[in-house]
Amino acid sequence: MKVSDFDFFLPESLIAIRPLKKRDASRLLVLHRDGSIEHKNFTDLPSYLNKGDMLLINDTKVFPARLTGYKKNGDKLEILLVKEKEKDVWEILSKGKFTGRLTFSDNFSAEIYQGKIAHFSYFGELSENIWKYGKMPLPPYIKRLPDDSDKETYQSIFAKNIGSIAAPTASLHFSERVIDEISSKGVIIRQLTLHIGIGTFKPIRTENVEDHRMESEYFEINNELLEEIKKTKSTGNKIVSVGTTTTRAIEGYFNNRCNIKSINGKLFGITDYFIYPGHTFKIIDSLITNFHLPRSTPLMLASAIIGREKLINAYKEAVERRYRFLSYGDAMLIL
CATH class of the missing domain: 3.40.1780.10 (QueA-like)
Structure with missing residues (x-):
């Protein structure tokens, strides 16, 4: 077939x-x-x-699995959380093979490895930070950025x-x-x-x-x-x-x-x-x-x-x- x-x-x-x-x-x-x-x-x-x-x-x-953070040089990078591998460690999707720190807020960041793994650091609970700073993972065929209404x-x-x-x-x-x-x-x-x-x-x-x-x-x-x-x-x-x-x-x-x-x-x-x-x-x-x-x-x-x-x-x-x-x-x- x-x-x-x-x-x-x-x-x-x-x-x-x-x-x-x-x-x-x-x-x-x-x-x-x-x-x-x-x-x-x-x-x-x-x-x-x-x-x-x-x-x-x-x-x-x-859950709002799309997170946008900033590299040390000021460039933005968006990651999509795919699967939790262990506490504070997630499999992700992202463009390129970036390795380094990605900052989402003053108290929420992640070490990214080859654009595939994120190890999070945060204040409070990880889930609270994801819901606060994440955006809904709208499919790629919806050609607009997600907003709070989503x-x-x-x-x-x-x-x-x-x-x-x-x-x-x-x-x-x-x-x-x-x-x-x-x-x-x-x-x-x-x-x-x-x-x-x-x-x-x-x-x-x-x-x-x-x-x-x-x-x-x-x-x-x-x-x-x-x-x-x-x-x-x-x-x-x-x-x-x-x-x-x-x-x-x-x-x-x-x-x-x-x-x-x-x-x-x-x-x-x-x-x-x-x-x-x-x-x-x-x-x-x-x-x-x-x-x-x-x-x-x-x-x-x-x-x-x-x-x-x-x-x-x-x-x-x-x-x-x-x-x-x-x-x-x-x-x-x-x-």
Whole structure:
């Protein structure tokens, strides 16, 4: 399967640079299994869910992982925190291979090694300094600097467990009123955690889809949730996944594509599960997702649940109707 099979024309003007004023004001393209399409609003979502269905959500919380500091000569350098290796030591991304001290404030600095490792020095708590001086890690296709408003808008209403450097963007559309309406119908709403890492920014550089390797990401799932999922499936109800990260976490577990340990009724693990056409879904029946980049891994996951041709046709129609794309854009429901 060629990566080029997942290409389509995306005008730059359709990439949403900022969110809508109301989370649930986005449009919703509903894609049925026969390839038919409905054009709705996100507030119409509850009408597609039934009593006894389960809505499964990623409750990860994005932290402001972009830090800009100054070298001794006064030059600026931005770093992106990727992964904590040990106390006060982080794996980072940055331009070049700078080695030396980077100062963020009078009481907050880091020794940088080859542009890849940061060893922090600070007054107080490291997390407090990161939240004070860091900026939200908006994806590179949002061509503007992050501002303080992104600390709220680039975060879902479910955000609870800190650890992501990108938002689970399908959940950004949900408002309290939409959730209340869904809950009032008797839909079961449950959460798991998958912390989104650097793999979300990593382009596919292989010619063949099968040759690409995902970065490992950390997840947590309650054992009780696994039993509830099995019960929901056994009664003929649907598991509706909110986003590709939720999908990879739960499908990764049920397909044994993860390393896990169980502590006090909770599973902790990592998964590098790459879902693309040919995957047989064991758990997820429907998917709520955003509109993704051409040739991207989230696009391939969405294709796996509906079929590449149907999805690409839906994307072409979304372009024609000027849907807003990517993180701050509109939503799609694949039934």
